[in-house]
Amino acid sequence: MLDQLLPRLEGLAAQFVFSQLSPNLLNDYQSLVQELDSRFRVIETPRSFASKFSRRSQRHGETLEEYAAELKQLYDKAHGWRDRRTRDEDLVRKFLDGLSGDDVKFEVEFNKEPRNIDEAVYFAVNLIEIRGSNRAERRNRYNARRTEHDDYDSTVADEEENTFAIKGADPNTTPSRVKNEDESNSEASTIKELLARIEKLEAERNTPQKRNFKKDVTCFRCQQKGHYARECPNQEQKNAFNRTADEKQKPLNGKGPALAAKGRSM
Known part of the structure; x- marks a missing residue:
């Protein structure tokens, strides 16, 4: 019993037994156990x-x-x-x-x-x-969606690489770069077309428009279309006729009414 107890003592218990107890107690198992219990046993209540x-x-x-x-x-x-x-x-x-x-x-x-x-x-x-x-089910669904997304991205990337892997292609040219250049060219052409249309509209607005209002006008003198009454050519002919008639009706002396008869007072 002592051969099994003494080698297993450690720390404060070993220090207490080998330094404070008398050598005689090291040969008595019961006395040694009582000393250890009285010193280190925890009393639970x-x-x-x-x-x-x-x-x-x-x-x-x-x-x-x-x-x-x-x-x-x-x-x-x-x-x-x-x-x-x-x-x-x-x-x-x-x-x-x-x-x-x-x-x-x-x-x-x-x-x-x-x-x-x-x-x-x-x-x-x-x-x-x-x-x-x-939680594990949600993690599995997330991993599955992520795997599908990665597979799709890799497939698209492979297709783009195969499309642009042509002879004489620029090695620095990437599909994304080519796509961006195409979009930039398309936007530039669209802007150019819009500017041309705007310039055309401004030119049309600044140019005075000659409208032919006379084509639907009817002259009330000759009842013909295309001119007003003040511009009627028939009116000029009538005025010439009136002037000729007036000249014929002038008095003989040309200065007024005829002179009164001699010998009569006025």
Whole structure:
């Protein structure tokens, strides 16, 4: 027994045994165990277990089952005299408060309302598994869409490379560069056409337009179209005729009415 105990002593226990105890105790197994218990044994009480229970929470990497099992042990050692209903309520409350995920805690506490710690563990485990499967499914769909998109892009790129891989082509010319040049040329030609149309419209607007208003006009003298009455050629002929008649009707003396007869007073 001593051959197995002494080589396994480490730290403060080894320092205590080999430096502070008498050599005679090293040969007595029972006395050595009593000295070690009196010096290093931790005395556990219900209060110490209650303190551990109140400070206990889920550790990183610890499963829900392991966390719940240790809570049960600590509670039974700290409050073994309490009734079952109180025990279930205290364990459920402590289990939910110590969970590392707040979303799981909220879902189980307000939507599931477990009656004991076993139900709380069951609901929490199922919820985590469902969320994990949904997350994996969304990740798979995203990866599938991304793979399809990459395949499409690679196919289009290969087709463009094959199209422009002609003899004598410029090695610095890329499909995207050629496409941009074509678009620039198309835009330049469009702008040029628009400018030409604008110049044409401005020239037409600035040029006075001669409108032939007389083609539909009817002269009220001769009843012919194409001129007004003041421009009627028949009117000129009539005026000439009137002047000839007036000349014929002039008095003989050419200065007024005929002279009165001699011997008569006026």
